[in-house]
Amino acid sequence: MTNFVYLDYAATTPLNPDVAQRMQGAAFANPASNHIAGRQSATEVGRAVAQLGLLLNASSASFVWTSGATESNNLAIMGAARHREHRGKHLVTMRSEHKAVVDVFRSLEKRGFDVTWLDGDSSGFLAADKLRQALRDDTQLVSVMHVNNELGTIQDVAAIGAICRERGIIFHVDGAQAAGKIAVNLSELPVDLYSLTAHKFYGPKGIGALYVADDVIIEPMMFGGGQQRRLRPGTLPVALVAGLGEAAAVAAERLDDDHRLLSKLRERLAEGLLSIDGVSINGPEVGGYAGILNVSVSDIEGESLMLALEPLCVASGSACNSQSKEPSYVLRSLGLSDDAAQSAIRFSLGRLTTMDEIEFAISHYRGAVQKLRLLSPKPQSAA
């Protein structure tokens, strides 16, 4: 029995039991080995490729296995920028991207690339006109995340990709919060590179993938073997790959059911939290990813709120950033004040979340806010 209520599914998800079972039974040999055991592993990998291809409706030859979305993002952005740098050094992304994208662009800036950082609107959406205005003759790459990890904003990647296609610009999408959670059709979307990771959709940690469209060439970041079209050398972790494949298969089967469940839970959570004085939603109130709800509350200190919320497991800002006491840069990019940003709490719901947990979360949040308001000094003049 757990002694906490887990509402941090955007940070990571528990391993699905069917996935664990598949991993335990996975072949062990090197799939590059030319013997029976190696071929069994290669078959296992092929099955995972097909399962992921079905989830994302993508050609099965287009995936590169990585250690997770951070590596996929690094490989995609660095690889594309380096491959095309002789044509131009202008790159475009958003300020509200995950650190695994932001820091790659910062690194490229230090290497002489010119990066344009775009802001979204008050809900985090990128306007097509804003993107068009930012593009130049020497722009080589645009990178935008599909579902924002803090806000749940779903970008219109079809529209953004179409603009990039018109101009022959490579379009990378960080799909870490989208793959396995919302419908993604890479055969139809004008996307060149798509990053994902298994542990965000009930697969194992330590395995991710980068989708590379057929006609797209990127430079490798690592060297040492010919595996995976020389883009990511090294012996494949067959059990992890099999786990990702199984998680993709389960996700494909459950996509509609998950969406229905999460929509219902989020609606109740939003209704309950908004009934508390001073609470407001950050990001889209409707039309965002149903598994994420980010709220701020007036005149409450964020760090104390986090402690008062225990045993709720929620996030203050992005999970990777939760040790930092700085207000979330994503929320500040929406124009939130430091006070509003530092009181922000991200609730992220998942397949195992129950309505009882949502009711507990509402009541516990209300109690925490009341407690901290009672502790606060009255204004000086009223003392």
Add this chain to the structure above:
Amino acid sequence: MSNDPYNEIVREYFTAARHAGEIADSPSGYFEDQGLRLRFTAAIDDERIKSMRFAAWGCPHVIAAAEAVCRYFEGQAVAELDKFPTAQIMVDLAVPVEKTGRILVIEDTVRSLRAAIHDRVASNKQD
């Protein structure tokens, strides 16, 4: 390895801050700085601090430290307010170095309370 930023004392004092509140019509010290707001009030009886309360807007270390301060000074002579136990609080609550400034704000608030008590005593004598 624990990555819990709060030790047991901080957790206890934050969760059950029995000195939280304000004492009506009593001397009060108030300060706001470093992103926190703090008020101490104290009931004085014969140069001794009969009871002391705090109201705080700040991080868990600040709330726990304010509670610790009330526990420390309650029952002591008013003159003891001049001897703020900064080092002891830092150690007992395992306050991170980057929050030292906040503990100094608490010290300033206690000084402000001491001044308010002094003013109240002087005013009572004049009456």
